[in-house]
Amino acid sequence: MRESAPLLDVVGVSMRFGGIVALKDVSFSLAPEKICGLIGPNGAGKTTLFNCLSRLYDVSEGSITFAGTSLLGLHRHDIARLGIARTFQNVALFNEMSVLENVMVGAHGLGRAGFVAAALRRRAERDEEKLILARAESLIEEFGLNAIAHRAVGQLPFGTRKRVEMARALAMNPRLLLLDEPAAGLNHEEVEGLIAEIRAIRDRRKVAVLLVEHHMNLVMRVSDQVVALNFGRVIADGTPAHVQADAQVLKAYLGDEAA
Amino acid sequence: MSAIAGIKPQAASVPQRKFGRAPAFAAALIAGILLAFNASGYHLFQYAQVLIYMIALIGLNLLTGFNGSISLGHGAFFAIGGYGAAILMAHLGVAWWLTLPIMAFICFGAGFGFGMPALRLEGLYLALATFALAITMPGILNYKHFDAYTGGTSGLQVDKPKVPLHLPLNQDQWLFLCCLAAAMLMLFIAQNLVASRVGRAMVALRDHPIAAQTMGVNSAMVKATCFGVAALYAGVAGALDAALVGFVAPDSYSVFLSLSLLVGMVVGGLGSLWGMLAGAIFIEFVPNLADSFSDMFGESAKALPWAVYGVFLIAILLLAPHGIAGAVQRVVAFVRGLMAKASPNLTPELPAISAGNQPAEQNHRTTQGS
Ligand SMILES: Nc1ncnc2c1ncn2[C@@H]1O[C@H](COP(=O)(O)OP(=O)(O)OP(=O)(O)O)[C@@H](O)[C@H]1O
Numbered sequence: 323m324r325e326s327a328p329l330l331d332v333v334g335v336s337m338r339f340g341g342i343v344a345l346k347d348v349s350f351s352l353a354p355e356k357i358c359g360l361i362g363p364n365g366a367g368k369t370t371l372f373n374c375l376s377r378l379y380d381v382s383e384g385s386i387t388f389a390g391t392s393l394l395g396l397h398r399h400d401i402a403r404l405g406i407a408r409t410f411q412n413v414a415l416f417n418e419m420s421v422l423e424n425v426m427v428g429a430h431g432l433g434r435a436g437f438v439a440a441a442l443r444r445r446a447e448r449d450e451e452k453l454i455l456a457r458a459e460s461l462i463e464e465f466g467l468n469a470i471a472h473r474a475v476g477q478l479p480f481g482t483r484k485r486v487e488m489a490r491a492l493a494m495n496p497r498l499l500l501l502d503e504p505a506a507g508l509n510h511e512e513v514e515g516l517i518a519e520i521r522a523i524r525d526r527r528k529v530a531v532l533l534v535e536h537h538m539n540l541v542m543r544v545s546d547q548v549v550a551l552n553f554g555r556v557i558a559d560g561t562p563a564h565v566q567a568d569a570q571v572l573k574a575y576l577g578d579e580a581a
Numbered sequence: 582m583s584a585i586a587g588i589k590p591q592a593a594s595v596p597q598r599k600f601g602r603a604p605a606f607a608a609a610l611i612a613g614i615l616l617a618f619n620a621s622g623y624h625l626f627q628y629a630q631v632l633i634y635m636i637a638l639i640g641l642n643l644l645t646g647f648n649g650s651i652s653l654g655h656g657a658f659f660a661i662g663g664y665g666a667a668i669l670m671a672h673l674g675v676a677w678w679l680t681l682p683i684m685a686f687i688c689f690g691a692g693f694g695f696g697m698p699a700l701r702l703e704g705l706y707l708a709l710a711t712f713a714l715a716i717t718m719p720g721i722l723n724y725k726h727f728d729a730y731t732g733g734t735s736g737l738q739v740d741k742p743k744v745p746l747h748l749p750l751n752q753d754q755w756l757f758l759c760c761l762a763a764a765m766l767m768l769f770i771a772q773n774l775v776a777s778r779v780g781r782a783m784v785a786l787r788d789h790p791i792a793a794q795t796m797g798v799n800s801a802m803v804k805a806t807c808f809g810v811a812a813l814y815a816g817v818a819g820a821l822d823a824a825l826v827g828f829v830a831p832d833s834y835s836v837f838l839s840l841s842l843l844v845g846m847v848v849g850g851l852g853s854l855w856g857m858l859a860g861a862i863f864i865e866f867v868p869n870l871a872d873s874f875s876d877m878f879g880e881s882a883k884a885l886p887w888a889v890y891g892v893f894l895i896a897i898l899l900l901a902p903h904g905i906a907g908a909v910q911r912v913v914a915f916v917r918g919l920m921a922k923a924s925p926n927l928t929p930e931l932p933a934i935s936a937g938n939q940p941a942e943q944n945h946r947t948t949q950g951s
């Protein structure tokens with residue numbers, strides 16, 4: 323099924339919080355430039371998996387390899403430079419900063435200048451700053467945020483903040499984009515727009531997407547591959563059609579509804 | 582319109598390049614030079630002290646206002662700067678101006694070294710750790726085995742800097758102008774920092790540390806460096822202070838100094854760099870003002886100055902919850918709003934205003950480091 327070497331390889335990952343087992347022996351891999359839906363009932367461990375990929379959590383067991391590099395020896399702040407970007411389920415923006423500044427922080431890794439270069443405003447620092455500003459401005463243009471570029475993000479509506487977060491995540495030109503419930507709070511029309519947008523992001527930027535979403539219609543339409551989690555375990559992994567028809571997946575969701 | 586009113590003084594760090602800030606600096610320099618040739622020697626001494634506090638406050642604000650870490654021990658670095666400079670001058674014969682970069686360097690190291698482990702603590706715990714630093718400092722300066730260097734309880738006397746090159750200035754004018762130059766330079770550097778990549782990283786760490794790290798910001802490094810920079814500012818201020826006063830003693834660096842700096846920063850406005858001038862004026866003059874105020878009640882009220890000080894402080898915090906800088910900014914926005922209403926020939930621009938873009942941007946840029 324997989325033609326090319328995987329971009330992301332998750333092998334036997336378990337994550338425990340005290341007595342709670344949030345992830346249990348999770349394995350799957352994701353090819354470059356593919357969109358992979360990650361589904362599962364509430365508390366299945368989807369966000370926990372994202373947090374393991376971002377190095378916010380130390381996995382209890384297993385290994386995670388990205389483009390041939392093991393993530394587990396890296397710091398949190400190394401992940402962005404390596405090419406993994408993300409959004410957060412509850413939106414994690416810098417509220418006192420403007421939209422433009424938020425996206426510029428997303429491009430942090432494009433520069434290297436430290437305190438001294440900044441204090442003295444060295445030539446190299448100014449050039450970097452221009453690069454970062456240009457990148458941020460082009461993303462703001464692309465996401466149609468021009469009119470609010472200089473507004474503090476804290477004042478913006480939830481849906482807009484989610485867009486800002488997506489623009490910020492793309493500022494480093496990642497090879498893997500992790501989206502945690504991008505459709506939350508969107509109406510029917512906006513979900514249609516989001517589907518087109520996710521596809522466009524993949525096609526234009528050659529980025530792989532790992533998409534956590536409860537909105538089944540969206541996941542099944544946009545994904546090349548779907549991984550289903552339940553109680554921290556992978557219960558299905560395959561094409562959308564395959565996963566949709568999977569008995570365990572049906573049971574997990576029906577069971578969830580019945581409860 | 583609402584966009585203008587809604588912008589908080591903390592929302593800062595859009596790149597403020599080109600000559601956006603030249604007018605403010607020019608005005609400050611002209612005002613300073615006018616003062617130098619018109620104020621009395623005693624007043625110039627006080628104004629120089631204001632500029633010195635301003636330097637320390639700018640550093641503290643980089644740490645607290647921009648990076649979100651609290652320090653109740655900033656006076657300790659002021660003390661290191663002061664004593665270090667005095668020892669260099671008195672025992673090693675180092676020129677006073679040379680003590681500034683030396684103490685800047687040493688205090689950066691001390692701040693970074695203290696910050697690296699201490700910044701693992703957060704909130705109240707960090708406050709306590711820095712408070713411990715402030716409490717320890719006078720004791721160290723008093724420690725009798727250091728007496729040979731520090732002069733013990735009686736302190737250390739140094740020669741005040743002389744006017745060089747037969748400049749047509751008296752000593753007070755010369756010292757004031759040196760402090761003015763130093764304050765403007767340190768302000769300029771702080772503005773550069775704030776409007777840079779590391780400046781944005783500092784604010785991002787304050788607003789959402791996890792998200793900032795996920796964007797590639799090295800939290801431990803940026804925070805410790807920021808602590809070092811804050812200490813550097815305090816060290817430079819302390820060294821200048823030693824030269825200005827010509828004397829250092831443990832009593833000058835009590836816990837109260839650290840607390841005063843915290844007060845000055847909040848009164849001036851968290852996240853506002855020019856606002857630190859207002860905060861410094863508060864630190865320098867309000868205690869005296871409180872003194873003379875309570876003198877009106879005769880000798881019966883010995884503790885009254887502090888009560889008056891407290892009342893002043895509460896009044897300012899109530900009237901200007903975002904500090905004096907925040908209040909000034911609101912007045913400016915209000916006046917702009919009035920002017921926009923008053924001049925009907927501006928109406929063609931109004932659609933742009935309600936779209937929220939241009940004016941918010943302008944406002945934002947002036948906010949930035951103002
Ligand atoms: N930091 C933590 N400490 C303790 N338990 C945690 C922590 N993070 C997650 N968990 C637990 O791990 C399990 C999985 O949570 P997770 O947030 O990953 O679920 P999810 O699949 O993202 O759910 P949802 O769809 O509701 O967002 C839950 O039982 C949760 O309580």
Ligand SMILES: [Mg+2]
Binds near residue numbers: 368369
């Ligand atoms: Mg979740």
